[in-house]
Amino acid sequence: MMGSKGNVGQDQSTLFRGDDTELRLKDERSVRGTPAKAMPAFILGEELADLADSDPRIVVATADLANSSRTRDFANRHPERFIDFGIAERNMITAAAGMASCGLIPYVATFASFCAILGAEAIRTDCAYPRMKVRVVGHHSGISMGFYGTSHHSTEDLGMMRTIADLTVVCAADANQLRAILRASVEHPGAMYIRLGRGRDAPVYDDVPSDFAFGKAIRLREGTDLTIITTGSQVHASLAAADRLAEEGISVRVVDMHTIKPLDAEAVRSAARETGAILTVEEHNIIGGLGSAVAEVLVEEARIPFRRHGIMDEYSLIGPPAALYAHYRLDAEGVAAVARELLEGKA
Amino acid sequence: MSDWEDRRNLSVEYLADRAKFVRLETLRLTRIAGAGHYSSTFSCAELLSALYYGHLRIDPQNPTWPDRDRFILSKGHAAIGLYPILADLGFFPPTELDNFTRLGSAFGDHPDMKKITGIDFSSGSLGHGLSVAVGMALAGRITRRDYRTYCMLGDGELNEGQIWEAAMAAGQFKLQGLVAIVDRNQLSIDGPTEKVMSVEPIHERFAAFGWDVRRIDGHDLPTILQTLDDLKPAGRGKPQMIVADTIKGRGVKYMELSLDWHVGNLVGQDYDDAWAEIEAGLQPRNKENA
Numbered sequence: 001m002m003g004s005k006g007n008v009g010q011d012q013s014t015l016f017r018g019d020d021t022e023l024r025l026k027d028e029r030s031v032r033g034t035p036a037k038a039m040p041a042f043i044l045g046e047e048l049a050d051l052a053d054s055d056p057r058i059v060v061a062t063a064d065l066a067n068s069s070r071t072r073d074f075a076n077r078h079p080e081r082f083i084d085f086g087i088a089e090r091n092m093i094t095a096a097a098g099m100a101s102c103g104l105i106p107y108v109a110t111f112a113s114f115c116a117i118l119g120a121e122a123i124r125t126d127c128a129y130p131r132m133k134v135r136v137v138g139h140h141s142g143i144s145m146g147f148y149g150t151s152h153h154s155t156e157d158l159g160m161m162r163t164i165a166d167l168t169v170v171c172a173a174d175a176n177q178l179r180a181i182l183r184a185s186v187e188h189p190g191a192m193y194i195r196l197g198r199g200r201d202a203p204v205y206d207d208v209p210s211d212f213a214f215g216k217a218i219r220l221r222e223g224t225d226l227t228i229i230t231t232g233s234q235v236h237a238s239l240a241a242a243d244r245l246a247e248e249g250i251s252v253r254v255v256d257m258h259t260i261k262p263l264d265a266e267a268v269r270s271a272a273r274e275t276g277a278i279l280t281v282e283e284h285n286i287i288g289g290l291g292s293a294v295a296e297v298l299v300e301e302a303r304i305p306f307r308r309h310g311i312m313d314e315y316s317l318i319g320p321p322a323a324l325y326a327h328y329r330l331d332a333e334g335v336a337a338v339a340r341e342l343l344e345g346k347a
Numbered sequence: 348m349s350d351w352e353d354r355r356n357l358s359v360e361y362l363a364d365r366a367k368f369v370r371l372e373t374l375r376l377t378r379i380a381g382a383g384h385y386s387s388t389f390s391c392a393e394l395l396s397a398l399y400y401g402h403l404r405i406d407p408q409n410p411t412w413p414d415r416d417r418f419i420l421s422k423g424h425a426a427i428g429l430y431p432i433l434a435d436l437g438f439f440p441p442t443e444l445d446n447f448t449r450l451g452s453a454f455g456d457h458p459d460m461k462k463i464t465g466i467d468f469s470s471g472s473l474g475h476g477l478s479v480a481v482g483m484a485l486a487g488r489i490t491r492r493d494y495r496t497y498c499m500l501g502d503g504e505l506n507e508g509q510i511w512e513a514a515m516a517a518g519q520f521k522l523q524g525l526v527a528i529v530d531r532n533q534l535s536i537d538g539p540t541e542k543v544m545s546v547e548p549i550h551e552r553f554a555a556f557g558w559d560v561r562r563i564d565g566h567d568l569p570t571i572l573q574t575l576d577d578l579k580p581a582g583r584g585k586p587q588m589i590v591a592d593t594i595k596g597r598g599v600k601y602m603e604l605s606l607d608w609h610v611g612n613l614v615g616q617d618y619d620d621a622w623a624e625i626e627a628g629l630q631p632r633n634k635e636n637a
Contacts, residue, residue, distance in 0.1 A: 059489060080489065081489060083520075085512075086515070086516070088509075088515070090478070091478045091481070091509055091512035094478035094479055094482065094513075095478045095479065095481045097468075097479060097482060098479035098481065098483040098485075099482040099485055099486040101460070101479070102413075102482075102486035102487070102490065121472065122478075125471075125472050126478075130459075130461055
């Protein structure tokens, strides 16, 4: 297992370039040579470098994953403000808090499992509690690392982060929304956890949303029979599921609940009132994450058909990401099937 | 007294008096709280006195001065000894301490930077402070300021893995402006550190991580002051460590190297006796106690 954390960056940028399971079946060298033009680029480092051009407070750090996170793009443009802490995530997060106390705004990025789960105490005690402007960026969240397995998955991070007071918790659905989140994050007070997928997620937003606001959910699609409230990596699949259901005459509202904390409770209430059924979809354990947050709002409203969809309190099977999404019904067809089941019980 | 350069000229006698003040205030505040960390505070009384009255570049009239030296009390349980110093220097009125640990007080067992003027970073969970200091020292480099960052560590705290992550980073990044001070008072809660979880040889361990380490008597004020004076300025070079050999509970005989007084509360005659013993000043330790 020597160097297992440190070596995945190289592989990741190729093996996870596409969602296609077939990529794995090809010769590794030919995979590496496959152009990734069809897939959006991981813009984290580039966008932060753009922001840092005009803001000297922005610094970026990683824990030996400069390639995976594309923070290398930041390092190339602002080397004096880039710090690689090696494979020492807690030290990175706590040191970021120290930097923030001196007026800097650190963005620290590593796999979600190693910042949010391993680093949870540092996030809570050193970032959120003293309200330091540290932005912890957890990329490759959920089960998106596929066959790397449970050690590299994070299906608990939203639940853990959500219980931390004074911590903003937000998920990016795609590159354009990530740009909006990063731009809005600079002046936002306090500490923040930003959850990303693989960074090459299929586009949801055609442009960078100009009206992005933390805590303000986005209604992406109108509907009357059901609302799917989703976040991050599952927004795309949920929209596709809504398309399929529309063909069957089922009218589905889709809400991008990008901010898990503070939750847009009014968006939940209006969905309950106006569509009469809610399905939450997230790449996360159904315990503690978006589904739980929505349930906490709903339990104080009139009872409606409600279901949480995600990882059913288990550790993911081994498999390539696309196969896992299908297995856990987190792809368009799976989400649509769960929605049908929920609606069968609706009066 | 508000100017740090004036404070540097204070006499050793005055600094010894302030160390005594730290111990007496620890007695007084512990009685208000009903429990407190006597012995961990007594071990670093001279170190805190020398740093705050005789060394650190700080200005109580300008507590957020960007060029000030930073101090992190990573062994946050000794905050009861730091609060009186901050009050005495004028960071806040001393009367604020009369409500120590009462409901709504800013002053708890561990220091909160958001509630207490003069605290550079909150602490309490052992093992974090050196990482905070690494971040502050890096920030000094990035913002081109020449302050130094001081971090006081407990010896038992060196058991924490994150300390060694931070030690590695400080050496890697050549943070000469980072000064760690280990209050080597020999005991953690469950016993002598060398029996519970050995931290020695501290000197060799940190030297191997790229640190410049020196070891001194942590109760000897002239030595402490000289060692602080000899520190190199912020810049690119080895991070600096002072291993200060101290006695846990120093100043009250029956507390010295006793496991019973990590947390305690003195009342009645015991309180008066301890007060009188501290008032009399540090006495040389007998060989058999050493």
